[in-house]
Amino acid sequence: MGFEELLEQVGGFGPFQLRNLALLALPRVLLPLHFLLPIFLSAVPAHRCALPGAPANFSQDTWLEAHLPREPDGTLSSCLRFAHPEALPNTTLWGEGQTPEEPEGKPSTVPCSQGWEYDHTEFSSTIATEWDLVCEQKGLNRATSTFFFAGVLVGAVAFGYLSDRFGRRRLLLVAYVSALVLGLASAASVSYVMFAITRTLTGSALAGFTIIVMPLELEWLDVEHRTVAGVLSSTFWSGGVMLLALVGYLIRDWRWLLLAVTLPCAPGILSLWWVPESARWLLTQGHVEEAHKYLLRCARLNGRPVGEDSLSREVRALNKVAAGERVVQRPSYLDLFRTPRLRHISLYCMVVWFGVNFSYYGLSLDVSELGMNVYQTQLLFGAVELPSKLLVYLSVRHFGRRLTQAGTLLGTTLALGIGLLVSSERKSWSTALAVMGKGFSEAAFTTAYLFTSELYPTVLRQTGLGLTSLVGRLGGSLAPLAALLDGVWLSLPKLAYGGIAFLAACTALLLPETRQAQLPETIQDVERKSVPSSLQEEEMPMKQVQN
Known part of the structure; x- marks a missing residue:
């Protein structure tokens, strides 16, 4: 017998799940409170060189014009000041209707040697204002997201194994x-290095x-309810995105913002008292008695009349099946590449996860060009994720996981590509396309x-997710740095995000379909299915359920 039959007896979807x-x-x-926190944590408010005797406000009055050069777009420089402002015309001596004239030659400028003054209208404090991560140091501000x-990436490897x-x-x-x-x-950091x-x-x-969270949920669910539960669970991410805006x-x-998003971990620790261990994992490790305890608890909470003796016999029978998979060696990342089908799955999943993360965080962390303040943009980006969950739920049920994965990544690519063709003056169109791209990228993530x-067997599920998450987080870490490419060409970051998303969409089509398939328990369960044609991939899971 398989674990699916055992789960059916104790209830595959009920109060326990x-x-x-x-x-x-x-x-x-x-x-999302932590992953998207740099939107607020690393925000760079308006700033200018700190100048003795400068006015308190940021208005472009004549005093500032005498001390700060102008950028090509006409705004006063944030990073330079005149080396000898006294050589410029005395602004207090201009007569009515007169304007200052440029002295002969171009005035020399120097960097801000006495620090910066910041506009605290929107943010009272960010890491950029705390440690002056602007101008020549702006790369360090971006790098904090990459470091995170x-x-x-490293944690995914460790926790997966x-x-x-x-x-x-x-x-x-x-x-x-x-x-x-x-x-x-982090909230108590006294220097940038410590932070x-x-x-x-x-x-x-x-x-x-x-x-850990997704497999721990899925390994207690039957085939019929995996999709709805997976999509429902992912809506909590979208809730976190909108909560971050608030x-x-x-x-x-x-500092207080970082403290606010960290303290909820304390009640989370207490909640683990009621979280069950995965019975699938316990059986593959030979922990029959502990698995038996959790299965009985599941049956009681779901109102299933299951006798302890009969359940014990079935658990032992299932353990004999799983025993053939257990060897002396512990799970290893090399196991993901030892057999042909697992190697096929692992390589393609790595490409897909890189594309999903790279495009998602590229869109999510760039909220500066949509014509709204950062709070409105973040709230809108979170709200658009909710209908994207409905899209995923309907699509995976009717078209399968593979086509949904490829389609959502292609939607992200198209939104980014069309956005490049829209004039920067048409803010409403640019905003609409950015929101559509964000929705498709979140659907791809879900x-x-x-x-x-669903692709990896129970004995290697966390290891497989650890590997793909590692590669995905590599994409996430490169996304903030890719934004710096706008210094080479303004459209280059969006081209990079869209191009990688398109590559991932094509790669997703090479993966096997898992719709209505039972979760594989062992490596042998995966390898029994030789890499089939696309038509066979659709039919085989249905035959398993009917049998």
Whole structure:
């Protein structure tokens, strides 16, 4: 017998599973609060050189014009000042109707040697204003996002491997505690170096949420309800995106903002008392008695009349099946490439995850050109993700995971491509296309988690997700740096985001379909299906269910 039959006896979707989804909603909400936090944390308000005797406001009065040069677009420079403003005409001596004349030759300019003055109208404090990460240092401001996602990348590898070896629930506790401690340390940073290090380590801790939560939910669900539960669970991410807009609006100081998004980890630690370990994983590791305990708890909460003796016999029978897969070696990333079909899945999933992350974070972190303030843009970007979940739910049920993954990535590509053809003066069209691109990229992200979790066997599911998440976070870490390409050509960042998304869309079509398929338990379950034609891939999962 298979685990699906055993799960059917104790209830594959009921109060037990709903409670599990509710308990695991918190890490889903916390992830966007941290992943998209640089929108507010690293915001760069209007600024200019600190000048003795300068007016308190940022109005372009004649005094500032005598001390600050103008940029090509006509605005006063944020990074330079005149070396000898006294050589310029004395603005207080101009007569009515007169204008200052340029002295002979071009006035020499120098960098801001006495720091900067910032406009605190929108933000009372950000890391850019805290450590003057502007002008020549603006690369360090962008780099904080790259450091964070580099930490997520490393954490994905560690948590993927360790959760397959030591269990999902235990490593989720490690992720919660680490995120809480490191988040508090980040908020208390006394230097940029300390902030960069603690923020990178926080990313490593949060990686545990990204690759543990979805499998821990799916491994307790039957085939029929996997899609609806997966999409429902992902709506908590969208809720977190919109919540970030509200929290960022209410808290304008970066330290208090970071503290506000970190403290919810404390009740999350307490909630793990009620979160069950994956019975699938326990059986593949030979922990029959513990799996038996959780299955009985599931049956009771779901109101299923299951006898302990009969359930024990079936659990032992299932354990004999899984025993053939267990070897002396622990799960390894090399196992993902040892057999032909797993190698096929792993390589293509890596490309898809890179494209999904690169385009999603490229769109999400660039909110400066939409003609709205940062809070309105963030709220709109979060709101558009909700209908994208409905799109995913309908599409994966009717067209399958593979076509949905490719289609959503193609939609992202088209939105970015058409956006390049629209004049910058037509703000409404640019905003609409950016919002559409954000919706499609979120739909691609939702599908990627569901699709990848179904492709890998239970014994390597976390390891597989760890690998693909590693490559995905590499894409996420490069996205903020790709935005700096606008210095070479203004349209180059969007071309990069769209081109990578298109490559990922084409690659997704090479993956096998998993619609209505039972979750594979062992490597042999995956390899029994020789890489089939696209028609056979659609038919085989249906035959498994009928049998």
